[in-house]
Amino acid sequence: MPLSRRLVLAGGVAGAAGLSTLAQAKASPPAVGVVRLDPALDGLIAPDAPIETLASGFTWSEGPVWIADGDYLLFSDVPENRIHRWSERDGASVFMDPSGYDGPDASAFREPGSNGLIVGPAGSILMADHGNRAVARVDLATRAKTLLATQYEGKRFNSPNDLVQASDGAIFFTDPPYGLKDMDQSPLKEQAQNGVYRLAPDGGVTLLVRDLTFPNGVALSPDQRTLYVAVSDPARAVLMAYDLTASDIAASGRVLKDFTDLVGPANPGLPDGMVVDRDGRLFVTGPGGVHVLAADGRALGLIQTGGAAANCTFGEDGRTLFITAGDRLLKLRTLTRG
Known part of the structure; x- marks a missing residue:
């Protein structure tokens, strides 16, 4: 969950054409549409593909996950402590309330609900649980929750934010302080x-990286040799890449994309959740919406969401990009697959 939920951010994208196009966007309110920064985007998103609003009225939508067995989407509303369900047939409804903290007094939390959600073992999802400060598994049929990890070296996590699972069953997750009231200054930290x-x-539990200010979204490359971590710090808004084959993963870290120069008053958002398509291209939420990047970090395009976007995932037949964007749930058909 980025600090920028209540900030107004702006920017452009590297590349002469991209800077020219986005400079025009700075003069007007945040737009909704697709900005093409590289011809390669035409193979990923059709020029006439619309961005559809599926549902609205949320406080801060996050963590979308497509449930193929049932053809529906789940996503979090983190401050409201709920998981919502959306399907083409039924629309939006509440799936789980509370989704995170279920105690009598939530005043110590800035955001007590679930955040990132991913598919888990058959019939379940895995959850980054702000309110319980844990990584958890939830049975989809019963809503029963099992806490899988709550601490490192005898100390409780801050508020796990996002997660991704590797093919060997390992779960990589980020742990910024966004769930706690006063965040880094919280007495609970x-x-x-x-x-x-x-x-x-x-x-x-192994600590892989300790030197990021606000690690947020996380993803794996298709070959699972690279771990991507978004940093939602307006002073250093970057997408990091780590070599998982290195003996010292932290030392292998490199900036794949620096969004810091994009931060400003016209484009809401900071680097947050992301998804990777089957060919390794990244769809990363950030200033202005969802940035489409080649595997080497080259900017291909920007999906403008008209406000801060928090996360995205592929669903339906694998070609639909679902985007959680503040108070809205959006949908964009693509030409690629997740």
Whole structure:
């Protein structure tokens, strides 16, 4: 969950054509549409593809996950402590309330609900649970929750934010302080760092990266050799890439894309959630909407969402991009697959 939910941010994108196009956008309110920065985008999004609003009225929508067995989408409203369900047939409804903290007094939390959601073992989802400060598994039929990890070295996590699972069952997740009231200054904060962790299938937790200010969205490359981490810090708004084959993962970190120069008053958002298509291209939420990047970080386009976008995922037949954007749930058909 970025600091920018209540900030107004702006920007442009590297490349002469991109800078020229986005400079025009700065003079007007945030737009909705697709900005093409590279001809390669035409192979990913049709020129006439519309951005549809499927539902609205949320406080801060996040963490979309497509449930193929049932053909529906789940997504979090983090401040409201709910998970919503959307399907073409039934529209939007409340799926789980509360989704995170279920105690009597939530005043210590800035955002007590679930955040990132991904598909788990058959019939379940995995959750970054702000309110319980945990990584959890939820049974879709019963809504029963199992906490998989709550601490590192005897100290509670801050508020796990987003997660991704590798083919070997390991879960990579970020742990910024966004769920806690006063965030880094919260008296509940036990971890000195805002870390990136690996939860092993046997339950062991390893701290991979400790030097990021606000690690947020996380994803894996298709070959699972690269871990991507978005940093939602307006002073250093970057997308990091880490080599998972390195003996020291943190030392292998490199800036794949720097969005810091885009931050400003016309384009809402900071680097947040993301999804990777089957060919390794990244769809990363950031200033102005969802940035479409080649695997080497080259900017291909910007899906303008008319406000801050928090996360995105592919669903339906694999070609539909669902975007959680503040108070709205959006949909865009693409020519690629997740």
